[in-house]
Amino acid sequence: MTRSFRAELQKLxxxxxxxxxxxxxxxxxxxxTVAVVLSAEPARGGGGAPPxxxxxxxxxxxxxxxxxxxxxxxxxxxxxxxxxxxVANFGGEFSQGTFRTLLMRQPHRIGLLAGKMAAxxxxxxxxxxxxxxxxxxxxxxxxxxxxxQISTSSWLTxxxxxxxxxxxxxxxxxxxxxxxxxxxxxxLLRSVPLALGIGVAWSGPIEHLVSDVWTGAAQWFPGLLLExxxxxxxxxxxxxxxxLVLSLYVGAAGALAALTFRRRDFAG
Amino acid sequence: xxxxxPTISLDGLSKRYGGHVAVDDLTIEVPAGVVAGFVGPNGxxxxxTMAMLLGLVKPSAGSGAVLGHSLEDPAAYLHRVGALxxxxxxxxxxxxAQNLAVVAAAAGHDPxxxxxxxxxxxxxxxxxxxxxxxxxxxxxxxxxxxxLLGDPDLLILDEPINGLDPAGVAEIRSLVxxxxxxxxxxxxxxxxxxxxxxxxxxLIVVEHGALVFQxxxxxxxxxxxxxxxxxxxxxxxxxxxxxLHATGHDGELAAGELLIAVDGSEPRRLAADVNRAAGAAGIxxxxxxxxxxxxxxxxxxxxxxxxx
Numbered sequence: 001m002t003r004s005f006r007a008e009l010q011k012l013x014x015x016x017x018x019x020x021x022x023x024x025x026x027x028x029x030x031x032x033t034v035a036v037v038l039s040a041e042p043a044r045g046g047g048g049a050p051p052x053x054x055x056x057x058x059x060x061x062x063x064x065x066x067x068x069x070x071x072x073x074x075x076x077x078x079x080x081x082x083x084x085x086x087v088a089n090f091g092g093e094f095s096q097g098t099f100r101t102l103l104m105r106q107p108h109r110i111g112l113l114a115g116k117m118a119a120x121x122x123x124x125x126x127x128x129x130x131x132x133x134x135x136x137x138x139x140x141x142x143x144x145x146x147x148x149q150i151s152t153s154s155w156l157t158x159x160x161x162x163x164x165x166x167x168x169x170x171x172x173x174x175x176x177x178x179x180x181x182x183x184x185x186x187x188l189l190r191s192v193p194l195a196l197g198i199g200v201a202w203s204g205p206i207e208h209l210v211s212d213v214w215t216g217a218a219q220w221f222p223g224l225l226l227e228x229x230x231x232x233x234x235x236x237x238x239x240x241x242x243x244l245v246l247s248l249y250v251g252a253a254g255a256l257a258a259l260t261f262r263r264r265d266f267a268g
Numbered sequence: 269x270x271x272x273x274p275t276i277s278l279d280g281l282s283k284r285y286g287g288h289v290a291v292d293d294l295t296i297e298v299p300a301g302v303v304a305g306f307v308g309p310n311g312x313x314x315x316x317t318m319a320m321l322l323g324l325v326k327p328s329a330g331s332g333a334v335l336g337h338s339l340e341d342p343a344a345y346l347h348r349v350g351a352l353x354x355x356x357x358x359x360x361x362x363x364x365a366q367n368l369a370v371v372a373a374a375a376g377h378d379p380x381x382x383x384x385x386x387x388x389x390x391x392x393x394x395x396x397x398x399x400x401x402x403x404x405x406x407x408x409x410x411x412x413x414x415x416l417l418g419d420p421d422l423l424i425l426d427e428p429i430n431g432l433d434p435a436g437v438a439e440i441r442s443l444v445x446x447x448x449x450x451x452x453x454x455x456x457x458x459x460x461x462x463x464x465x466x467x468x469x470x471l472i473v474v475e476h477g478a479l480v481f482q483x484x485x486x487x488x489x490x491x492x493x494x495x496x497x498x499x500x501x502x503x504x505x506x507x508x509x510x511x512l513h514a515t516g517h518d519g520e521l522a523a524g525e526l527l528i529a530v531d532g533s534e535p536r537r538l539a540a541d542v543n544r545a546a547g548a549a550g551i552x553x554x555x556x557x558x559x560x561x562x563x564x565x566x567x568x569x570x571x572x573x574x575x576x
Contacts, residue, residue, distance in 0.1 A: 004374060006373040007371075007373040007374035009373075011366075014362075098358065100357055103324060104322050104353070105375035107342040112374075263326075265324065267315060267319035267322075267325055267353055
């Protein structure tokens with residue numbers, strides 16, 4: 001696993017990748033933060049606070065979690081992108097034949113898969129941290145700009161830091177789930193176009209269409225559960241329920257991918 | 269002095285995909301330190317056999333050992349094996365050197381040897397170019413460089429000459445010849461024997477997944493299958509053919525000579541019969557002896573014999 005982890009890092013630790021990742025993180029932070037902060041309006045009265053995170057308001061941005069709210073809101077739209085990237089990465093290893101090249105040197109198949117996944121998730125984790133830092137910096141700059149009505153008094157406190165750390169952990173867990181589902185699809189189907197087609201179609205239109213006619217869909221379908229998780233829970237699905245069912249999905253998907261990868265022939 | 273154990277030994281190895289038998293009860297041995305050619309037509313099961321040696325494909329039946337370790341435990345020997353199978357497979361966006369670094373990391377080998385290996389395969393000045401920009405010959409050479417990482421005891425090369433132009437073929441053949449230093453065993457496959465003829469000292473011929481021949485290359489189809497008779501005057505050829513036909517021997521006219529199939533006769537006795545018949549008819553023979561064939565001709569004869 002360690003060798004496979006290092007091999008994957010060899011691919012990732014290149015200037016071209018660093019530059020692309022930094023530009024992506026910066027673009028994400030700027031777009032998400034500017035959109036959230038500039039579109040925030042005062043909360044409308046009536047009713048108690050809904051579960052999870054609703055649309056950002058001046059009040060929610062002024063709370064302890066406001067510092068990372070733009071980041072969390074932006075990350076909630078990244079799920080499909082993560083799925084696509086992991087399908088492309090793992091599927092590409094099949095279509096290019098590079099899994100074969102690596103397996104001739106690293107025959108512990110589950111270790112190879114786990115090491116690769118760990119390296120990619122580490123990279124994703126670093127990228128998320130960078131994106132959150134940039135988003136926080138942009139939020140501060142925007143909130144402190146003249147004419148803004150967002151209170152920043154609770155942002156730079158221990159509670160504010162805790163909320164930011166919690167937002168990061170939540171985002172990382174969401175990315176891990178999307179990544180595992182994407183990698184599993186790629187391992188099962190060995191075809192980037194097929195895995196992408198099925199993954200995107202299922203977690204996008206199909207789940208939403210089914211949820212229109214079956215109310216239970218939001219509680220059991222992975223794509224909808226991940227959407228609920230990304231916003232901290234909804235009226236229909238609590239964050240705890242989403243986390244529990246998603247961990248079962250991730251565990252099952254990981255086991256299925258590992259078993260398939262272990263038994264598969266890679267040539268001939 | 270004891271003989272070293274074979275580098276590869278397979279016993280009844282088979283691979284089936286549904287109803288299709290890709291490798292059929294294959295029992296072979298590759299002695300240590302030789303360049304072994306693994307030859308057979310396309311679809312004969314060469315790649316599948318090599319893939320089973322490399323732990324990429326699980327055998328349906330049979331057993332085997334590589335470098336003294338069972339095929340069931342490829343981790344025990346793969347660190348001493350370098351291979352190129354089903355063509356060079358690398359990351360197109362990475363340079364040749366970066367690709368080798370990835371493979372070295374996966375294998376746990378020292379990346380310091382990458383420059384030396386690139387130089388060995390003639391890619392020293394192209395190591396920083398992206399793999400996708402390489403020509404077919406350069407890709408094959410990079411594949412061989414990757415196989416050489418860690419200075420393996422066994423090198424397995426699957427059709428390394430496939431898709432190359434004549435210059436590329438000569439280049440790779442020369443490289444394979446240089447890699448065979450007597451210490452390392454090279455197991456190289458091709459569907460065209462003539463591509464390996466000059467570098468192989470051991471041959472394994474397969475067809476339809478089954479063994480047709482194994483042994484020293486010089487032994488392939490060594491038995492005399494025909495004798496050749498050349499009369500002093502070409503005009504005597506048809507007459508000689510008729511004379512031999514009358515004595516029960518079929519001869520085939522070919523470019524100023526008569527090829528007489530041995531067909532179970534003792535070659536020397538047949539030669540004596542031909543000489544006697546020619547002399548009696550006043551035909552002077554300027555050449556009479558066993559028909560010399562190239563290894564390729566003997567290979568084709570062996571394959572055709574197996575087909576029948």
